[in-house]
Every structure is written in C-alpha cells, then in structure tokens.
Amino acid sequence: MKQIADWALNLANVRGATYGDVRVVDARARALATKNGKLGSASDSESFGFSIRVIADGAWGFAASDDLSRAGVEAAAALALNIAKASAQVKQSNVQLAPEKPVTAEWTTPCQIDPFSISVEQNLDLLTKIDRELCSVKRVTLAETNLNFHREEQWFFSSEGSNIHQTKYSTGAGYSAYSFTGSEIQKRSYPNSFGGQWQNKGYELVEELRLLENARRIAEEAVALHQADQCPEGTMTIILDGSQLGLQIHESIGHPIELDRVLGMEANFAGTSFLTLDKLRNLRYGSDLVNVVADARQEHGPGLGTFGFDDEGVPAQCTPIISNGLFTGYLSSRETAHAIGAHRSGGTLRAENWNRLPIIRMTNISILPGEKPLSLEQLIADTDRAVLMQTNKSWSIDDKRYNFQFGTEIGWEIKHGKRLRMLKNPSYSGITTEFWNSLDAICSREEWNLWGTPNCGKGQPQQVMGTGHGAAPARFRNIKVGSAYKGN
Amino acid sequence: MLDQSRAGDIFSKICKRSSADEVEALFYGGHSALTRFANNTIHQNVAEENYGVSVRSVFGGRTARATTNKLDDASLGRVVEAAESMAKVQQPDPDLLPMPSPAEAAAQRPGSDTVYVLPKRHFDETASITPQQRAEVVAGIVAAGQKHKLTTAGIYSTSQSVEGIFNSRGVSEWHRQTSAEVSVTMLGSDSSGWQKANSPNVAHLDPETLAQIAAAKAFTSARPREIPAGKYTVILETPAVLDLVGFMFFDFGGLALLDQRSFLNNRVGTKLFGDNIEIWDDVAHPLQSGSPFDGEGVRRERVQLVDRGVVKRLVYARATAQKMKGSEYRDKVGPIGTTGHGFPIPNEVGEAPMNIVFGIPRDPKTLEQMIASTDRGVLVTRLWYIREVDPYEKILTGMTRDGTFYIEEGKVRHGVRNFRFNQSLIHLLSNVEEMGMPIRASGEESFDMVCPPMKVRDFNFTEVTKF
Numbered sequence: 043m044k045q046i047a048d049w050a051l052n053l054a055n056v057r058g059a060t061y062g063d064v065r066v067v068d069a070r071a072r073a074l075a076t077k078n079g080k081l082g083s084a085s086d087s088e089s090f091g092f093s094i095r096v097i098a099d100g101a102w103g104f105a106a107s108d109d110l111s112r113a114g115v116e117a118a119a120a121l122a123l124n125i126a127k128a129s130a131q132v133k134q135s136n137v138q139l140a141p142e143k144p145v146t147a148e149w150t151t152p153c154q155i156d157p158f159s160i161s162v163e164q165n166l167d168l169l170t171k172i173d174r175e176l177c178s179v180k181r182v183t184l185a186e187t188n189l190n191f192h193r194e195e196q197w198f199f200s201s202e203g204s205n206i207h208q209t210k211y212s213t214g215a216g217y218s219a220y221s222f223t224g225s226e227i228q229k230r231s232y233p234n235s236f237g238g239q240w241q242n243k244g245y246e247l248v249e250e251l252r253l254l255e256n257a258r259r260i261a262e263e264a265v266a267l268h269q270a271d272q273c274p275e276g277t278m279t280i281i282l283d284g285s286q287l288g289l290q291i292h293e294s295i296g297h298p299i300e301l302d303r304v305l306g307m308e309a310n311f312a313g314t315s316f317l318t319l320d321k322l323r324n325l326r327y328g329s330d331l332v333n334v335v336a337d338a339r340q341e342h343g344p345g346l347g348t349f350g351f352d353d354e355g356v357p358a359q360c361t362p363i364i365s366n367g368l369f370t371g372y373l374s375s376r377e378t379a380h381a382i383g384a385h386r387s388g389g390t391l392r393a394e395n396w397n398r399l400p401i402i403r404m405t406n407i408s409i410l411p412g413e414k415p416l417s418l419e420q421l422i423a424d425t426d427r428a429v430l431m432q433t434n435k436s437w438s439i440d441d442k443r444y445n446f447q448f449g450t451e452i453g454w455e456i457k458h459g460k461r462l463r464m465l466k467n468p469s470y471s472g473i474t475t476e477f478w479n480s481l482d483a484i485c486s487r488e489e490w491n492l493w494g495t496p497n498c499g500k501g502q503p504q505q506v507m508g509t510g511h512g513a514a515p516a517r518f519r520n521i522k523v524g525s526a527y528k529g530n
Numbered sequence: 531m532l533d534q535s536r537a538g539d540i541f542s543k544i545c546k547r548s549s550a551d552e553v554e555a556l557f558y559g560g561h562s563a564l565t566r567f568a569n570n571t572i573h574q575n576v577a578e579e580n581y582g583v584s585v586r587s588v589f590g591g592r593t594a595r596a597t598t599n600k601l602d603d604a605s606l607g608r609v610v611e612a613a614e615s616m617a618k619v620q621q622p623d624p625d626l627l628p629m630p631s632p633a634e635a636a637a638q639r640p641g642s643d644t645v646y647v648l649p650k651r652h653f654d655e656t657a658s659i660t661p662q663q664r665a666e667v668v669a670g671i672v673a674a675g676q677k678h679k680l681t682t683a684g685i686y687s688t689s690q691s692v693e694g695i696f697n698s699r700g701v702s703e704w705h706r707q708t709s710a711e712v713s714v715t716m717l718g719s720d721s722s723g724w725q726k727a728n729s730p731n732v733a734h735l736d737p738e739t740l741a742q743i744a745a746a747k748a749f750t751s752a753r754p755r756e757i758p759a760g761k762y763t764v765i766l767e768t769p770a771v772l773d774l775v776g777f778m779f780f781d782f783g784g785l786a787l788l789d790q791r792s793f794l795n796n797r798v799g800t801k802l803f804g805d806n807i808e809i810w811d812d813v814a815h816p817l818q819s820g821s822p823f824d825g826e827g828v829r830r831e832r833v834q835l836v837d838r839g840v841v842k843r844l845v846y847a848r849a850t851a852q853k854m855k856g857s858e859y860r861d862k863v864g865p866i867g868t869t870g871h872g873f874p875i876p877n878e879v880g881e882a883p884m885n886i887v888f889g890i891p892r893d894p895k896t897l898e899q900m901i902a903s904t905d906r907g908v909l910v911t912r913l914w915y916i917r918e919v920d921p922y923e924k925i926l927t928g929m930t931r932d933g934t935f936y937i938e939e940g941k942v943r944h945g946v947r948n949f950r951f952n953q954s955l956i957h958l959l960s961n962v963e964e965m966g967m968p969i970r971a972s973g974e975e976s977f978d979m980v981c982p983p984m985k986v987r988d989f990n991f992t993e994v995t996k997f
Contacts, residue, residue: 128661445995
C-alpha cells in the first residue's frame with residue numbers, strides 16, 4: 043500500500059501540490075434478512091480502491107479510482123491536481139490546515155468474534171427462529187429480521203509523513219413486527235428501529251442483544267397497539283427512552299455542532315446551523331443536567347463513531363460539547379479549526395468509503411448519565427403525569443436545526459408514578475434549545491447505552507455514515523405532544 | 531469505460547467458474563465528477579471511477595448474491611464462490627422462479643401498450659465536461675449572486691454510467707447514459723432561494739437562469755414575517771410536489787400489498803384522489819431517465835397507475851405477479867402481470883415504479899396564473915426532511931425551505947418564516963385545484979420525475995420555525 047501512496051504523492055508533489063493524502067480502503071459487508079419465514083436477502087460485497095486528496099494553488103482536488111495499477115494511480119493523482127487547479131479559479135482565500143504531528147500507527151476495533159467467521163447457516167438459523175416467534179403471534183401481518191456485518195481496512199498516508207493502518211468492524215442486528223387491520227398499520231421494533239442496534243463490535247453484539255427472548259413481546263405489542271388509545275394532544279411532561287433520546291441528540295445537537303454546517307459549507311443540501319460562532323461558550327443550550335461530549339475514543343465505548351484516527355490522520359479525541367448546559371464545543375477538522383480559534387482539529391473528518399471525500403461527521407455524540415442513581419422505574423415513580431415514548435418511528439428537523447418533530451412506535455401513560463395504559467401514535471415537537479432546557483431528570487449509568495445510527499446522510503455526493511449516541515432515559519417538562527396528527 | 535463486450539467476456543468467466551443451476555451477473559459503474567461550492571468558493575471538487583459486478587447463483591430454489599469491484603480472475607472466482615456458498619445453506623423457496631429467458635424478458639405482454647424506442651440518454655457533450663468547464667459555470671453563478679450581495683452555494687456535477695445484466699439463460703441487456711446536474715442556493719442575511727435541474731444532456735441545463743431565479747427568491751423573501759400555522763391554499767413548485775408524492779410510489783408495488791404494508795391495501799380500484807390526477811410509469815418518456823430493463827433484465831412496461839383519481843393498477847416483478855395471481859387479493863387489485871419493475875433478487879421490497887410521469891392537465895396554468903387566482907395562500911419553493919408519520923393515511927411531516935412566500939389578492943406579498951407541515955398525501959391529491967405543465971423535476975428527498983406544479987387547498991401547516 044505504501045507503494046501506491048508513493049506513486050500518487052510523488053506525482054502530486056512534482057506537479058505542485060502543497061499537501062496530499064492517500065487512503066486505500068478494502069471494505070467487506072454481509073447482509074442477511076428474512077421476511078415472513080423466507081429469505082429476504084443474502085448478500086456479500088467487497089469494494090477496494092483508493093483516493094488522493096491534494097491542495098494546489100491554495101485549493102482542494104480529489105480523485106478516486108478502483109484501478110490500483112501504477113498507471114491508474116498516477117492518472118488519478120494527475121486528475122486530482124487538475125481538479126485542484128480548477129477549484130482555484132473560484133476561491134476567496136487559500137485553504138489552511140491546522141498543524142498535526144505525523145504519526146505511524148496501527149489500530150483495530152476490539153472485536154471478540156470476527157462476524158465473518160460465523161457461518162451463514164448459523165446466522166440464518168437465528169433469524170428464522172426470531173421470524174417464527176414473531177409470526178406465531180396472531181394478527182402479525184409482516185415480520186422482518188436482519189443481520190449486518192462490516193469490516194473496513196484502511197491505509198492512510200500523507201505528504202507530511204503519516205502512515206496509519208486501521209481496521210474497523212461493525213455489526214447490526216434487529217427485527218420488526220407489523221400488524222395491519224382495515225385502516226391502520228402498526229409496528230414494533232427491537233432493539234431499535236431502522237435495523238436494530240449497531241455498534242463497532244463483532245458477533246458478540248448479536249449474542250448480547252437477547253434478540254429471540256424479546257421477539258414475542260415485541261410482536262404482541264405491535265398487535266395490541268390497534269386497541270390502544272390515541273396519544274393525547276397538548277403540552278405535557280414526556281419521558282424518552284434511551285434510543286429515542288439518542289436520535290434526539292443526533293438531530294438537535296450532533297448536526298448543529300458540525301462546523302462545516304455552521305460555516306455554510308453544507309448550505310445547498312444538509313443545511314446550516316443556528317449555532318453561529320458567537321454562541322460558543324455563551325449559549326445556554328440546556329439545563330444544568332445536560333452534559334454532552336463528542337468522544338471518538340475507545341474508552342467511550344464501541345460506538346459507530348469510535349476509531350483510532352479520523353480520515354485525515356488526527357487521533358480520536360473527546361470534545362466537551364455541552365457542559366452543565368453551556369454550549370462549549372463544535373465538531374471540527376484541520377481546515378475548519380481556525381474558525382473557532384482552535385490550534386488543532388477535533389478529529390472528526392470521515393469518509394463513507396475509499397471513493398468519497400472525508401467531511402466533518404459526528405463521532406459518538408453522547409449525553410452523560412445522571413450522577414445520582416436513578417433507574418427508569420424510579421424516574422417513572424417520581425413522575426405524576428407524563429407519556430413515556432419508546433422507539434423512533436418518524437423524525438424531522440428544519441435545515442438550521444431549530445424546529446423538530448419526532449414520532450415513536452409506542453407510548454405509555456404515566457399517572458401517579460405508575461406506568462398505566464398503552465398509547466398509540468405518540469409524537470412530540472419543539473425548538474431545540476427550549477427542549478434541552480426543559481430536561482429535569484436523566485437516569486444514571488446503569489440505564490445508559492451507546493446506540494448506533496447507521497444511516498446518517500450528508501454531503502454531495504451524499505455519504506452515509508454511522509454515528510454513536512450514548513443516552514439514558516430522561517424527562518422533559520412542558521413539551522408539545524400530538525401535533526403530528528393534528529388536522530388530519 | 532466498461533462496455534457490453536468486456537462485460538460479456540467477464541460473464542463467460544463467471545459462468546465457467548459457476549457450479550450453480552443458474553447464474554446471473556449485474557454490472558454497474560462509471561465515471562462521475564462533482565464540483566461543490568459554498569461561500570462563493572469551490573470548497574470540494576471530486577471525481578471517481580469505479581466498476582463492479584454482482585453475481586447471483588441459484589441452486590434449486592435457493593439464491594444469494596455477492597458483489598465485487600475487483601474484476602480480475604481470482605476475484606471473480608471468489609465472488610462466485612461467495613454467492614454459491616451463501617445460497618447452498620438456505621431452505622428452498624418454492625416461490626423463487628427460474629431466471630427469465632431472453633424471450634420472456636423482452637416479450638410484449640398481453641394487455642401491454644409498451645412499444646417504444648428508448649430516447650438517446652448518452653451525450654458525449656456531457657461525458658466530456660472538464661473540471662475547468664465546471665469551474666467556469668460556478669464562477670458565473672457566484673457572479674450572479676454577488677450582483678445582489680448574496681452568498682452562493684451549490685453543485686455542478688456530470689457523470690457517465692453503465693448498467694447491464696446477463697444470465698445463464700441468455701439474457702444480455704446493456705444501458706449507458708450520462709447525467710448533468712446543477713443545484714444553486716443563494717443566501718441573504720435572513721433569507722435564501724434555491725433552484726435545481728438535471729438532464730442526461732448538459733445542453734438542456736441553464737445554470738445562469740437557475741442562478742437568477744434563486745437570487746430573486748432570496749432577495750424577495752428577505753426580512754421574512756411570521757404568519758400563523760394553519761390550513762392554507764399552497765402553490766407547490768415542482769420540487770416540492772415530487773418530494774411529497776415520491777413517498778407513495780413504493781406502495782404501488784404488488785409485494786407491498788401482499789405484505790400489507792401499503793396504503794393501497796383495500797384501496798386499489800377506489801377513487802382515492804381528485805379527478806384531475808393521472809399518473810403513469812413510463813421509462814421511455816422523453817423527459818425521463820434510466821434503463822429500460824429491471825433487476826432481472828425484464829423490459830419495463832408503460833403502466834397507468836392512476837386514472838382520474840382512481841388507483842388503477844400496480845407494478846410487478848415476475849415472482850410477485852405469480853404470487854398475486856394465487857392470493858386472496860387477486861380480484862381486488864386490477865390487472866396482474868409482470869411489468870418489468872423488479873429490483874435485483876433477492877430483496878425484501880419486490881418492485882416499485884421509478885419513472886413517474888404525471889398526466890398533462892386539461893387546463894394547465896402557469897405559476898403566475900396560479901398566484902393570480904389565489905386570494906390568500908403560500909408559495910412553496912422547496913421542502914426538507916420529509917418523513918412518514920402514518921403509513922396508511924400517508925401523513926407526512928417536513929419543513930418548507932429556501933423561499934416561502936405569502937400570497938394575498940393574487941400577488942406575492944413577502945417572505946414568511948418556514949413552516950412545519952403534517953399532511954396526508956391522500957388529502958393533498960384530492961385537493962388539487964390547479965396544475966401546471968409537467969416538467970422534469972428534481973428535489974432532494976425523492977427520485978426525479980416528470981410532474982407539475984400544483985395549487986392545493988387546505989394544506990396543513992402545524993408549526994412555524996424561527997427563520
């Protein structure tokens with residue numbers, strides 16, 4: 043791989059590049075799914091290629107190719123140079139990179155069981171058993187299960203001397219049960235919607251999730267939702283489970299803190315951010331109980347945003363984002379760090395694969411658990427009236443990340459400290475900072491889980507990235523509930 | 531560039547290595563480039579070349595797929611082995627059909643009115659655009675914004691791509707095309723405007739006009755005022771229409787009905803929308819794009835999905851058509867038969883119409899005429915972050931974005947703060963008062979289609995955001 047990088051970087055240097063980096067990536071994926079007792083999908087895929095990113099005449103160029111012959115590599119390097127020179131035709135200033143010490147390093151996801159070592163037969167056997175359990179519940183009309191495994195080996199070389207070899211594994215597993223009556227489709231998912239739980243782990247994740255043990259309950263809840271009352275409309279207290287709070291963090295904290303959005307670089311597609319630079323260390327983002335970090339380090343946990351180095355060779359870091367409610371940090375890169383007066387990148391530049399330009403992505407954006415011991419059951423017992431909302435069903439937020447609306451698969455009425463009747467079609471909406479300032483309780487460490495969001499879209503051409511979100515159930519006061527069905 | 535001849539040679543190698551009853555290879559790839567700009571600067575500028583093959587093996591009712599972008603002999607051997615080993619361990623599926631023969635894939639099916647020649651979709655002028663040419667266009671867009679003291683952001687992309695399918699029964703289909711796309715956002719201090727267009731032929735794009743319209747929207751919507759949420763007559767420009775209606779077309783697949791996850795369950799043959807709604811799927815339409823065959827190599831038919839507001843028929847992959855004919859729904863779903871809309875097998879979705887063409891309205895109106903006939907309403911340029919709230923009533927939520935205006939007494943009065951909506955698609959398509967001429971439209975939440983701007987009464991805005 044070093045030879046490939048040398049071919050590309052030498053040519054770039056000779057033709058006038060002031061900076062260059064090369065990523066060679068060998069990616070492998072396996073996807074298995076069942077639907078109503080039959081195979082839904084069974085596929086293996088691999089993708090191998092490289093890209094070169096250069097600065098010439100003060101502007102960026104990038105080219106990627108699946109041709110790793112010397113001629114192919116040098117042609118891509120020449121194209122990247124040509125593109126950079128074209129970029130320089132339309133610029134306001136030269137690109138400046140924050141300094142970063144070159145490193146030579148190896149890093150691998152701690153993976154107890156290589157997921158590709160588990161036979162397809164064993165995987166399909168598990169999915170078939172879950173599927174059978176879901177379908178055994180009367181009036182379940184559709185059952186879907188899935189397992190997904192990824193392995194990505196990357197070699198990174200820069201003209202500054204970095205040489206980093208990383209191997210990342212990730213696993214996803216989950217299922218859904220649907221029930222259709224004459225005029226209503228209801229759905230329950232486990233352990234989360236959108237493919238279940240995803241982490242940077244091996245097959246051990248599948249074993250930890252207790253998938254089969256929960257299948258009957260999930261199927262029964264999907265059917266029971268038809269008989270449940272509609273979630274009431276009004277302003278009230280809500281309790282969000284950890285997975286829903288994880289998505290709430292993703293949309294209303296994770297995206298607005300991306301410095302490229304703040305600086306207008308995503309204005310045409312993903313949008314901008316209400317978090318203008320004047321708000322750093324000045325905005326009261328949330329209540330005193332809100333402490334959020336962006337933490338890509340392994341010690342934070344096996345999130346989809348965990349790595350050794352980002353895709354421009356910056357080591358994984360932990361950045362305080364919200365500290366006791368005060369907004370304290372952005373997600374940054376070497377190009378954008380100067381905008382916030384930082385001397386170094388926050389290490390968040392990542393690419394979907396070898397053929398995509400790395401851009402600022404969420405790492406693990408997590409709310410820290412409450413310090414006082416508090417279980418979900420204790421939180422419920424401490425609540426007079428509320429709706430407990432579990433498992434995301436719909437999600438939407440405006441392009442500056444102020445106004446959001448979420449729906450969940452199921453709700454529960456909380457009254458006088460007890461969980462009472464099931465509620466269907468719960469939804470809530472609000473304005474980001476008002477919402478986070480209304481948090482008045484969050485459960486402690488034993489309820490905290492690092493959830494994975496595997497499908498975050500951003501960039502042009504669009505890139506899909508996995509992000510991590512640690513969260514524990516939390517309570518919010520005076521929240522608008524039920525707008526999703528208002529007027530329909 | 532991978533061509534049909536080389537792909538055929540690769541498929542021969544795959545067949546030699548295969549021990550399966552049947553084998554199929556899908557080829558994909560191409561060259562693409564995208565120049566991205568923001569803050570009046572080209573800040574990302576990329577190019578990519580990549581080709582791959584996806585092999586499907588079948589052993590007695592069992593099938594699996596493996597994909598690689600390494601086309602050397604050893605990798606082809608490995609990908610065949612991967613597909614075969616995954617297929618062999620499965621339980622046989624009695625519904626899995628043999629791969630189609632060339633005659634079956636290309637057949638003129640009973641009841642079909644598909645007799646077409648696909649329009650030219652590969653243009654050398656598009657394929658040969660250089661980074662310097664893209665930069666010159668971007669410079670023009672930036673200059674147009676600077677005239678009005680606006681900041682520009684957007685993209686200019688070009689690509690050429692191929693897709694092909696071969697199977698061991700003799701199917702051999704190939705398609706190549708080009709694509710060019712321009713998207714422009716103009717930003718003022720408290721407002722923005724947006725435009726986007728794409729075409730296989732770069733000569734059909736007019737970046738200068740797109741920039742001027744986006745700029746006009748930005749400065750016209752400056753100092754937006756807040757008006758209360760509620761039900762309004764709205765005029766939805768074509769990107770807003772396509773991003774909404776795009777959420778319903780996966781429900782027009784036969785398998786969605788069989789799975790009981792479609793909002794059309796118990797509704798095919800009923801009058802669901804207004805009399806003025808006619809919708810086709812037509813890959814050969816001159817404003818459409820894409821290949822003329824589906825994921826099994828079967829020719830796509832022209833299908834009328836909605837006739838005068840009545841959902842008339844669904845689309846089918848081969849296996850879904852057979853399953854539907856034997857199901858309890860067979861007398862309630864209109865004509866049943868393969869239409870050439872299947873996705874590559876195995877998959878969980880089945881099929882969907884992806885070349886949507888709305889019918890030409892009896893009395894098409896221009897946008898200006900729609901505004902002039904509106905006493906009180908809202909003009910919507912674009913929508914954002916649309917998601918499904920209720921799958922059977924087809925309630926969608928989302929936001930307006932980049933140019934939302936208040937209309938009073940037939941005139942655009944001023945920009946307004948953006949709204950959140952929660953709107954049933956069924957109600958929306960029942961409340962269309964006027965439509966324009968369908969054009970090739972491009973949004974961000976759905977696939978491109980040929981659709982009209984619409985004037986819709988009682989559109990349900992539920993909240994207002996802060997800008």
